[in-house]
Amino acid sequence: MVSENSDRHYVERTRKISEQKALPQNVAAFLEDPFVDMDEGDFEAYLALQEKLKKRFTDESWAAEGTMTFTLDKGLGGSGTNFSAEYDSVIDNNLRQLLESKPAQQPPEVTMRDYRRIKNIVISNPNRTFDLRGEIGNNWSVYVHADNKLPLYYSGFSNPKYRVILDSQDITTPYGLYVLFHEVGHGKRNQSESPSEMEQGLAAREKVRNREILTVGEKKAVVKDERDADAFALGTLRHFSGPQLVEEFKKLAYTNQRAYHRKLPEEEALESPADK
Numbered sequence: 235m236v237s238e239n240s241d242r243h244y245v246e247r248t249r250k251i252s253e254q255k256a257l258p259q260n261v262a263a264f265l266e267d268p269f270v271d272m273d274e275g276d277f278e279a280y281l282a283l284q285e286k287l288k289k290r291f292t293d294e295s296w297a298a299e300g301t302m303t304f305t306l307d308k309g310l311g312g313s314g315t316n317f318s319a320e321y322d323s324v325i326d327n328n329l330r331q332l333l334e335s336k337p338a339q340q341p342p343e344v345t346m347r348d349y350r351r352i353k354n355i356v357i358s359n360p361n362r363t364f365d366l367r368g369e370i371g372n373n374w375s376v377y378v379h380a381d382n383k384l385p386l387y388y389s390g391f392s393n394p395k396y397r398v399i400l401d402s403q404d405i406t407t408p409y410g411l412y413v414l415f416h417e418v419g420h421g422k423r424n425q426s427e428s429p430s431e432m433e434q435g436l437a438a439r440e441k442v443r444n445r446e447i448l449t450v451g452e453k454k455a456v457v458k459d460e461r462d463a464d465a466f467a468l469g470t471l472r473h474f475s476g477p478q479l480v481e482e483f484k485k486l487a488y489t490n491q492r493a494y495h496r497k498l499p500e501e502e503a504l505e506s507p508a509d510k
């Protein structure tokens with residue numbers, strides 16, 4: 235293939251960048267894997283990371299429904315940025331169908347007890363306003379975790395088939411906010427895909443989940459998808475965050491990308507694949 239060298243070049247280049255800019259591996263492992271062996275030094279580094287990423291911007295608790303508001307300046311910069319999320323506890327058809335597509339487990343009301351449905355999010359400062367529903371259509375459902383208890387390896391997903399975005403972290407924390415915007419980045423791209431592009435994307439993700447060997451072209455597509463989601467998240471959040479918070483978001487972005495580079499098995503260079 236003409237494009238194979240350029241695909242390989244892309245994968246190599248982005249892999250190097252992610253290795254340079256990600257969080258140190260001894261703490262990054264905790265974002266990916268609940269069963270990491272740790273020595274005492276790692277554990278302390280992990281606790282420090284967790285404390286930073288899960289520190290809430292507000293003391294306000296989530297109710298069954300209402301509006302969560304806070305100012306994004308608590309010790310982290312972002313002066314004058316107001317965050318406002320309108321939410322309820324409805325389990326809508328998109329989510330119900332997604333849950334029903336999985337092997338029967340608990341009733342949705344039990345599974346989703348600690349989640350809230352986001353109706354809209356508006357973030358604004360004197361220079362700029364972000365409106366979630368301006369990015370992602372009303373036919374998409376957005377759910378977020380409301381008690382900040384889940385460990386760091388719970389992140390989120392965007393499911394284009396059922397049009398559900400789910401964030402397993404509390405969006406009133408740096409980590410939860412980043413995960414949400416990363417997933418919205420995926421969703422925004424998903425909603426402009428044709429049905430066949432969507433099927434292709436889902437098939438590639440299925441291969442990733444099953445740890446199947448990807449062609450270098452497939453690997454590039456997945457890595458690029460992740461970079462695009464991070465670009466949307468960083469490109470949006472940087473307007474509302476102070477420099478320290480932006481640095482944390484960047485580290486999360488590169489750490490996520492490095493994880494994909496590391497976990498995607500790929501064909502060796504110059505190998506002649508059997509599927510020709």
Ligand SMILES: [Zn+2]
Nearest residue numbers: 416420460463
């Ligand atoms: Zn992603």
